[in-house]
Amino acid sequence: MKYNSTRNSQMKISAAEAIAQGLASDGGLFMPETIPSLTAVDIASLEKLDYQGRALAIMKLFLPDFSRDELSDYVNLSYSSNFADRRIAPIKVLDDETAFLELWHGPTCAFKDMALQILPHLLTASMRKTGELRNLCILVATSGDTGKAALEGFKDVPGTKILVFYPRDGVSEVQKLQMTTQEGGNVSVCAVAGNFDDTQTGVKMIFGDSKFAERASGQGYILSSANSINWGRLLPQIVYYFSAYCDYVNLGKIRAGDKINFCVPTGNFGNILAGWYARAMGLPINKLICASNRNNILTDFISTGVYDRRREFYATASPSMDILISSNLERLLYALSGDSALVADYMKSLSESGVYEIDAALRGRISECFAGGCCDDDETKKEIERVFGEYGYLIDTHTAVASKVLGDYRAAMGDTSPTIVVSTASPYKFTESVLEALGGSADGRGPELIARLEGKSGTTSPEPLRFLDRRAVRFFGCAEKTELSGVVEAFLK
Numbered sequence: 001m002k003y004n005s006t007r008n009s010q011m012k013i014s015a016a017e018a019i020a021q022g023l024a025s026d027g028g029l030f031m032p033e034t035i036p037s038l039t040a041v042d043i044a045s046l047e048k049l050d051y052q053g054r055a056l057a058i059m060k061l062f063l064p065d066f067s068r069d070e071l072s073d074y075v076n077l078s079y080s081s082n083f084a085d086r087r088i089a090p091i092k093v094l095d096d097e098t099a100f101l102e103l104w105h106g107p108t109c110a111f112k113d114m115a116l117q118i119l120p121h122l123l124t125a126s127m128r129k130t131g132e133l134r135n136l137c138i139l140v141a142t143s144g145d146t147g148k149a150a151l152e153g154f155k156d157v158p159g160t161k162i163l164v165f166y167p168r169d170g171v172s173e174v175q176k177l178q179m180t181t182q183e184g185g186n187v188s189v190c191a192v193a194g195n196f197d198d199t200q201t202g203v204k205m206i207f208g209d210s211k212f213a214e215r216a217s218g219q220g221y222i223l224s225s226a227n228s229i230n231w232g233r234l235l236p237q238i239v240y241y242f243s244a245y246c247d248y249v250n251l252g253k254i255r256a257g258d259k260i261n262f263c264v265p266t267g268n269f270g271n272i273l274a275g276w277y278a279r280a281m282g283l284p285i286n287k288l289i290c291a292s293n294r295n296n297i298l299t300d301f302i303s304t305g306v307y308d309r310r311r312e313f314y315a316t317a318s319p320s321m322d323i324l325i326s327s328n329l330e331r332l333l334y335a336l337s338g339d340s341a342l343v344a345d346y347m348k349s350l351s352e353s354g355v356y357e358i359d360a361a362l363r364g365r366i367s368e369c370f371a372g373g374c375c376d377d378d379e380t381k382k383e384i385e386r387v388f389g390e391y392g393y394l395i396d397t398h399t400a401v402a403s404k405v406l407g408d409y410r411a412a413m414g415d416t417s418p419t420i421v422v423s424t425a426s427p428y429k430f431t432e433s434v435l436e437a438l439g440g441s442a443d444g445r446g447p448e449l450i451a452r453l454e455g456k457s458g459t460t461s462p463e464p465l466r467f468l469d470r471r472a473v474r475f476f477g478c479a480e481k482t483e484l485s486g487v488v489e490a491f492l493k
Contacts, residue, residue, distance in 0.1 A: 001034060012033070018232075023207050089103055100422075102423050140164045161186045162187050165190050165199050165487075241274060268326050291406070292405075301329075317377045318398045438456050
């Protein structure tokens, strides 16, 4: 299997090269040239395996230049006692039609752990396989959860440094404390005076600057990314869609072969795109329901075919979804059109004018797979209250967006198919909003609110989030988006 760029279908590189490079030299994203197919028998065989076995089986299909023993080692190192639940990604069944896929039992209590615990192994191995002798500098733009998960994954990994940028006022206090108190001799964190799109644009500018890459190389470093623009970040996420389906079958809630829906809270489009890959591989998925908050650019795109970022940006109670430039959508456009020149034109138009419109045929192919919906903060908090009141089940703001959008979708479409809501973070990462939803007082700092939410809900907070206020803050810097290259250069020195 070879990989090519979404903007150049003639490019042919190995999986290791795609992971090592992260972003294509033309600005495109790497894609597998073909998508492996699984039969019903293949999927049934996964039902008998644990999460580690399922991960090995799926990921091996896309990584022919990694041996089975290598991948087995990486999988077992990545999904073990570092997860609080031995099932790694369990599902919580609420009723006959709805279950929640809990992706937040890892060390940073968010779904990004599912990929960022294994990415350091894949990335450093890819560097060795491609003969790269320089050290690795990982640059990350985060809307909250990716940053901490990447810092934790790459902490003290030999031959690497990692620098995370986050929007100064665009993350929760718990998320900020998780990042700024990060331990490790090879890590750094810097706030950006702007929103996530400003942060992501600043980091992309560095990756697109060949002269900066030369200067970094002169210092013995090659730049790479831990964002979902890197195929090594996206690939592990495909696994949990297969795993959730298998668990649903094993629980007797569906029969093997039955089609189900997934409802996914979505910002950068990576999480739901992994579901599309699972569907394209043969997993019986009917619809992927794309759930957005007030920044509903993806909802509008799915319904109209127009992607228009020329709109007001809102800071919401679900900050990890506060995004107006959904980078991974480019991969879907290429996969469904097969036209890299067309995709390059779309991305050029987005960069230059802030908008592009797809043709009717491509829009139809997207509508076959995807539905979309959105809700605001008030609706989000009411959904947290409803789910807790009816089921005694506590969810975070991002998961609540998906749960509310699912209810709206069912009411509008009459689709009662069994549906798994993808739960992306522990409610204790967003204590202020969750407490307000339950009628509690949200006055105080994040760590104080964790204890208050425990008392209000009768639930227990995850161990990694306790006593954050007792950890020393190590990183205080803040920069304009045009100054990020200087921050990186100082870090490398």
